[in-house]
Amino acid sequence: MKFVDEAFIDIAAGDGGNGCVSFRHEKFKEFGGPDGGDGGRGGHVYAVADPNLNTLVDFRFSRRHEAKRGEHGKGSDMFGAAGSDITLKMPVGTIVSDAETGEVLFELLEPGEKIIIAKGGDGGFGNLRFKSAINRAPRQKTPGWPGERRNLKLELKVLADVGLLGMPNAGKSTLISAVSNARPRIADYPFTTLHPNLGVVRVGPEQSFVVADLPGLIEGASEGAGLGHLFLRHLQRTRLLLHVVDLAPFDEGVDPVAQAKAIVGELKKYDPQLYEKPRWLVLNKLDMIPVEERAVKVKDFVKRLKFKGPVFEISALTREGCEHLVQAVYQQVRAQQLAAQPPVEHDPRFSEPG
Incomplete structure (x- = not known):
């Protein structure tokens, strides 16, 4: 459809x-x-x-x-x-x-x-x-x-608790298919996602949240470049943004830090309120990096990006680190849901004497 x-x-x-x-x-x-x-x-x-x-x-x-x-x-x-x-x-x-x-x-x-x-x-x-x-x-x-x-x-505007943000081929579709019931199209070329995909992530009995995978953003998206700008509106109702970054791009001339900064810049241009939403960093495709080099590469990336929020290291393909990410996201979403609920007024007739 x-x-x-x-x-x-x-x-x-x-x-x-x-x-x-x-x-x-x-x-x-x-x-x-x-x-x-x-x-x-x-x-x-x-x-x-x-x-x-x-x-x-x-x-x-x-x-x-x-x-x-x-x-x-x-x-x-x-x-x-x-x-x-x-x-x-x-x-x-x-x-x-x-x-x-x-x-x-x-x-x-x-x-x-x-x-x-x-x-x-x-x-x-x-x-x-x-x-x-x-x-x-x-x-x-x-x-x-x-x-x-x-x-x-x-x-x-789709109703999702969590929105996936990132460049084309960052692994967003692989991630949503790994943690939820969504089955988006996945291929080894850019812009395989042409419309938002929603998935329900089951954490436990009666414990779940909805995640949205959007087409990848590129530099200039706020002015209409690429496909992602058409769907940025769907992030406006989310409670949390997950910025998915390809830590091991195929092209050696591509700098993941520059790509991440470009995404953040486009987000700020499109909607300052969207830019102010809680945003976590998800470093993907660790399976492409030798184990002994991962810690150094992650530390260097975070330092150059000057990112202050939570950082998660995962491999959506092998599902390494995905369970920890899902649990942390659910706790964050649940905390925001509870904070948004109006306080319960207690009837003084049923209060305990004291």
Whole structure:
């Protein structure tokens, strides 16, 4: 399936039905009075978060969505039927904003969450509504109210706890396949990852976190170079970034330190808030370095990069060091989840005397 994380749609809720002017016509009931019913409500447009979807590709080819209008009122006190609602299924993590002003209107963050993105118009009043002691035969009615019409921008930001960051061929896809249930495409050439891959990492019973593998970044990504800039938005909801570095590049002229600095620079240019997120350094492909040279090479790399945060040495291919990394990441994610929860208010009636 083609991955699409941005789409523009036009939606229109149904108009309300018009009220009716009618009078009762029955045998032996002279001057029966008004019996015109109200019009029906127009159909709403709903959006629901579907956990089975991971792309907005359906909205790329179907842009116009209209709900049915309400039926008009009828005589004999018959109200018009409400128009049929329509429901648009969207991936979890979709942001719905006004296409013209850019104002964020809704966010679908929970599976099964359902919201009204366009309300149907109310039905008009029939002449039965205008009957009074001094107006026994009203001929007034009102038209139905128009339904809401909107031009919307849909933007998908995947919901992941951890995001993998790095140059092409740094081993991000190999790492996510080694620690999670994700099975991304892996090959020995750059840009094998063409869209974000999500994987669930199981640490223990009811203990897990979600990790996202994005296309590799290159220098100039914040200005549009390469593929990674298209998906940097998906890192904005993560709690932790893992900067994966190829410590043993095939090309001897490539400096891993220069590559790492370039990635950090692109991150800062794209979004300063994203740059300020907790970021750990993951030095990959240690299996390509002789055992007696690893410590010196790692120490030299960290010193030249002037990195102050946690550093992990792994080989995603042989899974060396991956278990230690997974456990540390889970503890960090869990701590952030607990810190984000509101404090529990204790009822003083059940507090212990003291």
